[in-house]
Amino acid sequence: MELKCKIQNYEWGKKGSKSKVAILYGNVNEKFVIDEDVPYAELWMGTHVNAPSQIKDTEENLSSYIKNNPSSLGLEVTRIFKNELPFLFKVLSVNKALSIQAHPSKTHAEELHSKFPDIYKDPNHKPELAIALTPFEALCGFRPISEIREFCANIPELASITKCSEECDNVEFLKKAFRAVLICEKQQITTTIDGLISRLKTLAHERREHFLAELVERLNSQFPYDNGILMVYFLNYLKLKPSEAIYLGANEPHAYLSGDCIENMACSDNVVRAGLTPKFVDVDTLCSMLIYKGEKPIDKLFKPHNEDDFTKIYKPPVKDFAVAEIRVPTSARNYQTIKRKSASIFIVINGKAKLKEGELKPGMSLFLSADQELAIIEISEDILIYQAFANV
Numbered sequence: 001m002e003l004k005c006k007i008q009n010y011e012w013g014k015k016g017s018k019s020k021v022a023i024l025y026g027n028v029n030e031k032f033v034i035d036e037d038v039p040y041a042e043l044w045m046g047t048h049v050n051a052p053s054q055i056k057d058t059e060e061n062l063s064s065y066i067k068n069n070p071s072s073l074g075l076e077v078t079r080i081f082k083n084e085l086p087f088l089f090k091v092l093s094v095n096k097a098l099s100i101q102a103h104p105s106k107t108h109a110e111e112l113h114s115k116f117p118d119i120y121k122d123p124n125h126k127p128e129l130a131i132a133l134t135p136f137e138a139l140c141g142f143r144p145i146s147e148i149r150e151f152c153a154n155i156p157e158l159a160s161i162t163k164c165s166e167e168c169d170n171v172e173f174l175k176k177a178f179r180a181v182l183i184c185e186k187q188q189i190t191t192t193i194d195g196l197i198s199r200l201k202t203l204a205h206e207r208r209e210h211f212l213a214e215l216v217e218r219l220n221s222q223f224p225y226d227n228g229i230l231m232v233y234f235l236n237y238l239k240l241k242p243s244e245a246i247y248l249g250a251n252e253p254h255a256y257l258s259g260d261c262i263e264n265m266a267c268s269d270n271v272v273r274a275g276l277t278p279k280f281v282d283v284d285t286l287c288s289m290l291i292y293k294g295e296k297p298i299d300k301l302f303k304p305h306n307e308d309d310f311t312k313i314y315k316p317p318v319k320d321f322a323v324a325e326i327r328v329p330t331s332a333r334n335y336q337t338i339k340r341k342s343a344s345i346f347i348v349i350n351g352k353a354k355l356k357e358g359e360l361k362p363g364m365s366l367f368l369s370a371d372q373e374l375a376i377i378e379i380s381e382d383i384l385i386y387q388a389f390a391n392v
Contacts, residue, residue, distance in 0.1 A: 002358075003062065003345070003365040004029075006044050006051035012096040013041025019093035020133060020260035024349070027363035045089040045345045045365050045388070048267055053345075053365070062367060066343070074342045074370030076392040080319055087321035089345045089388040090263040091133070097219055098256045099277030100139065100228045100235075102286055103127065105250035109270050112285070119280060126268035127318050128248040129302065131325065131386070132240035133349065136259030139235040140246050145170040145294035151233040152177055155211065157196040158233060161188070174234075174292050181230045182274055182283045190225045212237060215257075219276065228275020231255075236297045243325060247302040247316045251291045262347070264388045266320040307338055315391055322391040328376065328383040337374040337387065344368045344389035351383035 007025055016036030017023060021043045026032045034040075044051040047063035054061055062085070066072060070083045077086065103126040104112055112120035130138070142148070149170075152162045161184050162177035184192070197220060200213040208214070212232050219229045235253055238246065240261075248254050255276060273279055274286045304312040304325065310332065314323045328335045328351075346366040353360040353376045360376060360383070368374055376383065 001065075001367045002056040003045060003367055004054045004056045004059070005365050006053070007040055008042040008044060008051060009039055010041035011039055012094060012098055013039035014093040014095040014260075015039050018095075021091050021093040024091060024347070024363035027361060028365075029363075039095065040093060042093075043091040043347075045347060046087065046267070047085045048088050053367075055367070065367075069369075072343050072369035074340075074390070074392065077342045077370065077390045080392065081390070084267070085343065086267060086319070086390050087388055088265050088267050089347065089386075090265070091260070091347060092130075092256070092263050093260045094136075094256050094258050096222050097258070097276050099271070099273045099279065100231050100253060100255045100275040101271045101273045101277075102251055102253050102290060103248065103268075104270055104272060104289060108250070108289060109268065112270065112272075119282070121269050124266055124268035124270065125250055125318075126266050126270050127250065127316060127320065128263060128265040129245060129314055129316055129321070129323055130248070130256070131245040131262040131314065131323060132242050133260040133262060134242060136240040136244075136261050137257035138238050138240065138246060139231065139253075139255045139257065140238050140248070140300045141236050141252055141254070142174060142234060142292065142294045143236050144296060145174055148174060148177070148234055148294065151211075155196065155233065157192045157199070158230060161192060161230075170294070171292050174294070175287070178234055178290075178292075179283070179287050181234070182227050182287070184227055186225070189227050189230075193220060193225050193229060223276050226275055228255075228277075231275060236295070236300055238297055238300060240301075245302040245304070245314055246300055247314075249317070251289045253286075253290055262323065262386045264321045264323050266318065310335055311338055319391050322389060324387040324389075326383065326385040326387060328379055330379050330382055333377075333379055335376045335379070335383070337368075337376070339371055339373050340368075340387075340389045341370055341392050342390035343370050344387050346374065346385055346387050349384040349386065350381070351379065351385075352381040353377060353379040353383055
């Protein structure tokens, strides 16, 4: 069944026709006119109450269809998730950095929701998987601690905030230095960032690259004098190529910076923020929950494995979701998707082909019941499709 999905116009989204979200949505909604001054940030596919998908032919909410046809989810999904679709599937188009944040574990989410229901609005965890559609930038996980120590020692402006941590062992150093930056008073942060940016402008090109000058300047233009700007010296700076992915489990510090991606996540709104945001910042909760482990950037890439010649699967260590990437060249002519034990949602990114009923084209989103296959025939342009389903 083809779905009618909804857009979210968050201010950090790419504007107008620069947005992959707008292009995909416009390709299947003839009455939609792209406004070049409007940010098109996210395309939501699923049953989340904030932007529920509908079945295109009947305009029935997908959640209502699933409630009336629970067998469509699959036996294992209904057993574990109580007749609910456990994931929210998205396309994101990021122009401006999203907040530095982490997501609580299931147990921690239940505790936070119980204590602060106005801030943490549900008791669920929120693991996420992001797969790049275009070159995609993100901060993800702590850098090797030796790198963080080097930055803190060789950037005078940063050293003035973190010097109290120098004599500690690595983990204690990281905890103290990270917290010191986040709780630093506004006047000192303003002086620190002014001094840092002025000094970075004097450096030769290679030294500017080493000290991430362009990124610091860009983040300061987006969030002037925000404590989170200095997090670039603590977190891994990743530049993903299309099809490369990162998995963001519980207690993993991260921030998306720019680019377009596929995202799949558990159905939750629980975010603990620490910087690069005008929203509520909860430094104490964040610092108490993080995984203080330094890793190399390459270790943060989440690798898929091949299922057949045209499909590879990204399987995170949670039951809520997985994602398959389906690439079929025109030379194959036809392809039948792999049967899943879970209901799934497809989003077509590129290509043209036919289905048994109608045509397959970019922007099309489809719901497929468990234990069913999608037959793609007469492929006339190379196909790229992403498929989301429960990891059961």
